[in-house]
Amino acid sequence: MRVIVFVKATEDSEQGAMPSAELIEAMGKYNEELINAGVMVGGDGLKPSAEGKRIAFDGTSRTVIDGPFAETRELVAGFWIWEVKDMDEALAWAKRCPNPMPGPSELELRPVVSMDDFAENMTAEGAEIHARNEQRLAGA
Amino acid sequence: MAAGETHRTIEAVFRIERARLVAGLARYTCDVDRAEELAQDALLAALTDWPNGGVPRNPGAWLMAVAKRRAIDGRRREQMLERKHAEIARELDDGRHAPIEALEAEMDDDLGDELLGLIFTACHPAISPDGRAALTLRLVGGLTTEEIARSFLSSEATIAQRIVRAKKAIGEAGLAFEVPRGRERAGRLASVLEVIYLIFNEGYAATSGDDLVRPALCAEAQRLGRILAGLMPDEPEVLGLLALMELQASRLSARSAPDGGFVPLTKQNRARWDQLLIRRGLAALARAEALGGADGPYALQAALAACHARARAAGDTDWKRIAALYDRLRQVAPSPVIDLNRAVACSMAYGPEAGLRMIDEISGAAALRNYAPLPAAKGDFLFRAGRLPEARRQFEIAAGLTRNARERAFLLERVRACTPPGSPGAPRVE
Incomplete structure (x- = not known):
């Protein structure tokens, strides 16, 4: 199964604090372990929400909201994509992650939905458009 | 935490560590059975210790330390009994108190060398091909005999027997669980790749x-x-090989219809292709090519799969490039099956007559006798050439040959499509 592991933001990450040399090294080793075990298939870190934007939808109106966003604990500072046998395995891997932040922090593990889960509401046209878009996304 | 949950947590940790643990112990004891036993002992020790003391900071090193201690105790007992050799006992005693930090450093140092050694040993040509696959799934994948049996639709007894024979072959050949160097390496690596691809194909193209x-x-x-x-x-x-598997796996969910039926490549809903896997496959292929491996058999097959991955719709498929890739592939890995696929590609690139000409040249090959895809392809060429009665006959032959129920249903559907509406006669299968 595929799981996304979110690194939740903290005050530090939102202020753009650079990780220490030790953490960079520890995280590198951890990623290496994930790769060597065939678990990690993708991932990236995110810049603070100060550099992000939000679009609020209400009917036909679209409102742009500039970052930073207030509710720090709900923000995301980075993510991995893992392929694991089950959530137990994902948890076991997540527990051995070095603490990604200087202070208390949190990882959130969420199983990924696949296109199959939308099959009921997928028309031929919808499928065609998704195919086109996602292939472009893949660089194919 | 409830006891059941703690056990699950510990077992998940063990699953992560198992392959490296068995690899290290196999090299240490030169005995796979003993290595598996010791790993199991270490798990039991963890199930006793960890619920109270918590999961250690480096669980892999902890498990290895416990297992090695047991191995040393066992060996010491044997040797004491046999020779009462005080010197050896003292020497082993020193090892017994090796600090966990030393083991940790050792495990970091080997950089997976032991695991690689285990993979190469499980895939050694001295073991029968189906034995290699079973042993690799067991030792490296950590699957139980029952899981392997279910995967290969075999009985547990058959798989257990295969594993026993494979282990015996390792013992008889005196393999040291090492990564081969020098000239031996290339041949041994080919065997490793073959085993992994065999496992993949057993899942992808379930033959029965x-x-x-x-x-x-x-x-x-x-x-x-x-x-x-x-x-x-x-x-x-x-x-x-990795690129090939990622690209092929990207189509796994699109290959079966909701009722479980088979959906051929050209009819698949491409929105259901897994774009993450395609991206990974294309990246791995690009790296293989950058390393000068564009003409390797697996890289060429991956390049073929990439042609499909890149086509936004079935009609956009670059069949001429695919036919050209098959030309190169049959140079480096000649096989009648590749010739057959080449005929299919040419029929798509240059028309069904071109395919029919090529298929006539190869249909005598012994390897293709009773091979369902041959009449299935021929039937398709004939169908597209408008020669329906001949096409129908070929689809019937193919349906009679395949051992896969889903594929048979698909071929019988094609038989029906060859019958003009209103004409008598139900599909015939022999």
């Missing part, structure tokens, strides 16, 4: 049974491929 694909087996092979690519990042064919 009711299911068309067994995704768990594909996932296991992909994981093995990713592990191998992590351990041997500069081997182009390792990357080629």
Whole structure:
């Protein structure tokens, strides 16, 4: 199964604090372990929400909201994509992650939905458009 | 935490560590059975210790330390009994108190070398091909005999027997669980790749049974491929095989219809292709090519799969490029099956007559006798050429040959499509 592991933001990450040399090294080793075990298939870190934007939808109106966003604990500072046998395995891997932040922090593990889960509401046209878009996304 | 949950947590940790643990112990004891036993002992020790003391900071090193201590105790007992040799006992005693930090450093140092050694040993040519696959799934994938039996639609007894024979072959050949160097390496690596691809294909193109694909087996092979690519990042064919598997697996869910039926490539809903896997496959292929491996058999097959991955719709498929890639592939890995696929590609690129001409040249090949895809392809060429009665006959032959129930249903559907509406006669299968 595929799981996304979110690194939740903290005050530090939102202020753009650079990780220490030790953490960079520890995280590198951890990623290496994930790769060597065939678990990690993708991932990236995110810049603070100060550099992000939000679009609020209400009917036909679209409102742009500039970052930073207030509710720090709900923000995301980075993510991995893992392929694991089950959530137990994902948890076991997540527990051995070095603490990604200087202070208390949190990882959130969420199983990924696949296109199959939308099959009921997928028309031929919808499928065609998704195919086109996602292939472009893949660089194919 | 409830006891059941604690056990599950510990077992999940153990699953992560198991392959490296068995690999280290196999090299240490030169005995796979003993290595598996010791690993199991270490798990039991963890199940006793960890619920109270918590999971240690480096669980892999902890498990290894416990297992090695047991191995030393066992060996010391034997030797004391046999020779009462005080010198050896003292020497082993020193080892017994080796600090965990030393073991940790040792485990970091080997950089997966022991795991690689285990993979190479499980895939050694001295073992029969089906034995290699079973042993690799057991030792490296950590599957139980029962899980392997289910994957290969075999009985547990058959798989257990295969594993016993494979272990015996390792013992008889005196294999030391090491990574081969020098001239031996290339041949041995080819055997490793063959085993992983065999496991993948058993999942992808399930040759028998009711299911068309067994995704768990594909996932296991992909994981093995990713592990191998992590351990041997500069081997182009390792990357080629990984690319091939990622690209083929990207189509797994699109290949079966909601009722479980088979959906051919050109009819698949491409929105259901897994774009993450395509991206990974294309990246691995690019790395293989950058390392000078463009003409490796796996890289060429991955390049073929990439042609499909790149086509936004079936009609956009670059069949001429595919036909040209098959021309190169049959140079480096000649096989009647590749010739057959080449005929299919040419029929798509240059018309069904071109396909028919090529298929006539190869239909005498012994390897293709009773091979369902041959009449299925011929039937398709004839169908597209408008020669329906002949096409129908070929689809009937193909349906009679395939051992896969889903594929048979698909071929019988094609038989029906050859029958003009209103004409008598139900599909005939022999």
